[in-house]
Amino acid sequence: MIRLGLTGSIGMGKSTTAAMFTEAGVPVWDADAAVHRLYGPGGAAVEPMRTAFPAAVTDHVDRPVLKAIIAADPTALARIEGIVHPLVAADRDRFRPQTDLVVYDIPLLFERGIPVDATLLVTAPPALQRARVLARPGMTEETFALILSRQMPDREKRARADHVMETLEMDATRLQVHALIRYLRSHA
Template identity: 40%
Template sequence: MYKIGLTGGIGSGKSRVADFFQEWGASVIDTDAIAHELTTVGGAAIEPLRAAFGAGMITPEGALNRQAMRDAVFRDPSARLRLEAIIHPMIGRVTQERAALATGCYLVFVVPLLVESGRWRDKVDRICVVDCDPATQVARVQARSGLTPEAIARIMSAQASREERLAVADDVVLNDKDTSLQALAQSARILHDAWCTAARQRQAGTD
């Protein structure tokens, strides 16, 4: 299948853009959603995380204590490495399983840390970045999550910069504070149509 890597900083609106593509007929695999599945009550990552980090990282209900883990990885870089060593291979396996079953005119991998991982350039045909200015990111995340600006800044500091994301982008969807939902959809639709055309051309070339 024709494959797109979709990314963007926290609060950029990449999930909304991914929803558009799915509504229009693409298959979408969201690695962040997979991570949440693995770390919710009964998730496959819970017991390995409990063994590695202790019971304090697991809520009484049996899910990952996300705030405690967020604090731990910001305090201790080695904690982030231990977390990633557990969760990333699991996300990779689930992603591969779902990709093998995907249908649709093309396949979108939504990967928040696509640029940071350095592993996706050779796995996809195009990288699409949903872009907005940092101030808009902070305002959106604060509105939806209630996190303090300082906490949001810490999250953003662990992600690629806006410039780094744009440097690897084949396609860009602008979603600044003044971007209306209609304008966002129009920008996404142009890319959707182009990708569907490329996917059909590839399929015709293999038939």
């Protein structure tokens, strides 16, 4: 099985590209979806987070409250990551579909050094990235800047990626996804 790590900074088209792999019949594991499951009612992160951050937990982890805690306490993010990242890794390790190709959609793929067989970076020009992100409900310039400060710069990700795909236009991106699937399967 080929494990393709899909990554890209915020607003680069990663979720849209992941959906294109799914449409093409390739199983996709989504790190963000895993965190949502872990934070949801009965999720494996709820009790550890309740112990560490009781104000942020009811029957689930309240992400807006957690965001406020992170803003107020510079040590909070590292403590949260210490709880959540091992749980996300365990969730990822349990994802083993019986197929020749699987995609792992991981925003912090390079930052965390996640082992995969090949990497795909989706990217877009900075102006397009900014426009996409600021069009999201509730997004501000400050939040966008904070998120970018926590992510590896796009130029560094480009240097590390095995494959780079610009997500300028949907049909062109879909063609690139199908071409990459064919390439990976022919080189397995």
